[in-house]
Amino acid sequence: MAFLQLKEVEKTFFTYDSVTTAVEKINLTINKGEFISIIGPSGCGKTTLLSLISGLLHPTEGQILLDGKQIEKPTPETGYMLQQDYLFPWLTIEQNITLGLKTMGKTKSEEKELAYELLDTLGLSDKTKHYPSQLSGGMRQRVALVRMLSTDPKLLLLDEPFSALDYQTKLKLENLVFSTIRTHGKTAILVTHDIGEALAMSDRVILLTHRPGSIQQEFSVAHHLAEELPFNVRLDSQFTPLFQEVWKEMESLEKQT
Amino acid sequence: MKSKHEEMHRQFKKQTKTRTLQIRAVQILILLSFFIGWETAASARWIDPLLFSSPSRVWDLFLVRVQDGSLIMHTSVTLFETILGFLLGTFLGTFLAAILWWSPFLSRVLDPYIVILNSMPKVALGPILIVGLGPGFTSIIAMGALISLVITTMVVYNAFREVDDNYVKVMKSFGATKRQSFFGAIFPASYPTMISTLKVNVGLAWVGVIVGEFLVSKQGLGYMIIYGFQVFNFTLVMLSLVIIAILATCMYQTVELVEKKLIRHRT
Numbered sequence: 321m322a323f324l325q326l327k328e329v330e331k332t333f334f335t336y337d338s339v340t341t342a343v344e345k346i347n348l349t350i351n352k353g354e355f356i357s358i359i360g361p362s363g364c365g366k367t368t369l370l371s372l373i374s375g376l377l378h379p380t381e382g383q384i385l386l387d388g389k390q391i392e393k394p395t396p397e398t399g400y401m402l403q404q405d406y407l408f409p410w411l412t413i414e415q416n417i418t419l420g421l422k423t424m425g426k427t428k429s430e431e432k433e434l435a436y437e438l439l440d441t442l443g444l445s446d447k448t449k450h451y452p453s454q455l456s457g458g459m460r461q462r463v464a465l466v467r468m469l470s471t472d473p474k475l476l477l478l479d480e481p482f483s484a485l486d487y488q489t490k491l492k493l494e495n496l497v498f499s500t501i502r503t504h505g506k507t508a509i510l511v512t513h514d515i516g517e518a519l520a521m522s523d524r525v526i527l528l529t530h531r532p533g534s535i536q537q538e539f540s541v542a543h544h545l546a547e548e549l550p551f552n553v554r555l556d557s558q559f560t561p562l563f564q565e566v567w568k569e570m571e572s573l574e575k576q577t
Numbered sequence: 578m579k580s581k582h583e584e585m586h587r588q589f590k591k592q593t594k595t596r597t598l599q600i601r602a603v604q605i606l607i608l609l610s611f612f613i614g615w616e617t618a619a620s621a622r623w624i625d626p627l628l629f630s631s632p633s634r635v636w637d638l639f640l641v642r643v644q645d646g647s648l649i650m651h652t653s654v655t656l657f658e659t660i661l662g663f664l665l666g667t668f669l670g671t672f673l674a675a676i677l678w679w680s681p682f683l684s685r686v687l688d689p690y691i692v693i694l695n696s697m698p699k700v701a702l703g704p705i706l707i708v709g710l711g712p713g714f715t716s717i718i719a720m721g722a723l724i725s726l727v728i729t730t731m732v733v734y735n736a737f738r739e740v741d742d743n744y745v746k747v748m749k750s751f752g753a754t755k756r757q758s759f760f761g762a763i764f765p766a767s768y769p770t771m772i773s774t775l776k777v778n779v780g781l782a783w784v785g786v787i788v789g790e791f792l793v794s795k796q797g798l799g800y801m802i803i804y805g806f807q808v809f810n811f812t813l814v815m816l817s818l819v820i821i822a823i824l825a826t827c828m829y830q831t832v833e834l835v836e837k838k839l840i841r842h843r844t
């Protein structure tokens with residue numbers, strides 16, 4: 321069943337002396353529980369696309385339907401993880417992860433239970449009274465994940481969540497994020513510039529063209545791989561051929577410019 | 578290995594402490610030599626004690642004025658005016674900054690007027706304030722507030738605008754209203770700038786109030802200075818200056834205390 325539908329979506333930015341079309345002709349249908357990755361050259365409109373789906377931006381043309389309803393403005397139904405963690409430095413970890421709930425007016429302790437539970441799952445329950453500056457990059461990203469999941473959103477938007485981390489931390493977090501999202505049965509869209517990460521984590525990979533970004537090609541990951549932990553996918557024999565297929569396609573994009 | 582490091586750490590702590598003590602000692606020495614030098618110069622008649630007074634005269638006058646209650650009265654009047662002027666200027670300025678942030682249209686409309694008001698020497702408006710609000714403490718407080726109001730509005734408004742947009746995006750992604758975004762992200766993210774404005778405003782409020790008291794000339798430390806000047810009692814002028822120095826420092830220290838409380842966790 322179509323959970324999220326993008327129909328002929330276009331976004332053009334206007335400034336006084338420029339008109340920039342960031343994305344155009346985007347047609348995409350995502351089913352409930354699917355994990356989709358979007359890759360493409362930098363500046364091709366990946367962040368713009370996520371902002372459109374989150375409701376922070378409105379499409380210039382076309383429609384975006386979530387559960388059949390047009391998206392008007394951001395709602396806690398959709399969780400959005402920005403390119404950096406953007407934890408609030410003046411709040412403790414505890415206050416950071418309950419920020420969304422507080423905004424929604426949910427301050428009862430049973431409403432906060434999920435947030436603490438997630439923090440515990442991600443191994444940070446001893447950090448509740450700490451401030452973000454006292455945590456490492458990987459820990460901060462995990463806190464940002466908890467903050468996003470705390471409101472129990474149905475759709476997750478992840479904008480290059482691992483790009484600022486060292487390789488080892490990144491591989492570990494991929495596993496952690498993947499299993500957390502899968503156990504909670506969420507639908508997720510991950511933006512990344514790392515082909516390996518896209519293939520390791522998702523059911524489908526969407527490749528965007530140079531700006532104005534439109535869908536160049538879609539790659540499906542075999543079902544048994546899509547169910548595996550990202551780290552194991554990277555070790556699988558089918559991984560490398562798939563990687564090369566995507567790589568070639570990206571290379572041909574480079575040549576076009 | 579362990580005991581070696583412990584020993585080195587002890588050495589290091591000792592050195593740090595000694596350094597701090599040395600600095601304190603020199604600071605006290607400077608203060609003492611200033612007063613001793615002043616006293617000696619006055620009693621040896623190197624400087625005219627009628628013009629420059631001397632620490633002992635200031636001290637004697639201090640005791641007299643404390644006993645007859647007049648010093649407490651003047652000091653409390655000035656302190657009251659300064660604190661009120663400071664708070665008014667800071668809060669009104671921050672409030673105006675919030676309104677400008679709220680309405681970009683209004684902020685663009687008002688921009689040239691704010692620039693004019695800011696370049697204006699506020700104390701020049703003193704006579705108009707006195708005519709408008711009466712020659713009393715209302716116009717003095719208004720002066721203390723006005724002098725910091727415009728600059729506070731400008732600096733805090735800029736701080737609000739420079740807050741990373743992504744903090745607001747985080748708030749919005751949870752469905753936050755504009756009001757929630759302001760109080761949840763914009764306002765707390767601007768604490769550091771607001772604190773440094775507070776520090777500047779302490780000094781500005783004193784300027785406004787003292788000038789106001791010069792003009793109104795009824796009571797307060799500013800009045801004591803202008804009166805001492807007119808009747809050639811420079812001991813009175815000096816006494817007022819010393820008290821102002823002490824009080825202004827105390828206010829500044831209080832702001833620093835607030836700073837430590839508010840922004841201790843930032844990096």
Ligand SMILES: Nc1ncnc2c1ncn2[C@@H]1O[C@H](COP(=O)(O)OP(=O)(O)O)[C@@H](O)[C@H]1O
Nearest residue numbers: 333340342361362363364365366367368369531
């Ligand atoms: N608010 C905006 N106003 C004008 N241009 C924008 C705005 N946001 C993004 N763009 C432009 O749209 C293009 C796509 O940006 P973005 O979605 O951030 O790319 P990506 O995330 O793929 O690197 C870029 O050329 C960028 O300059």
Ligand SMILES: [Mg+2]
Nearest residue numbers: 366367368403
């Ligand atoms: Mg981006």
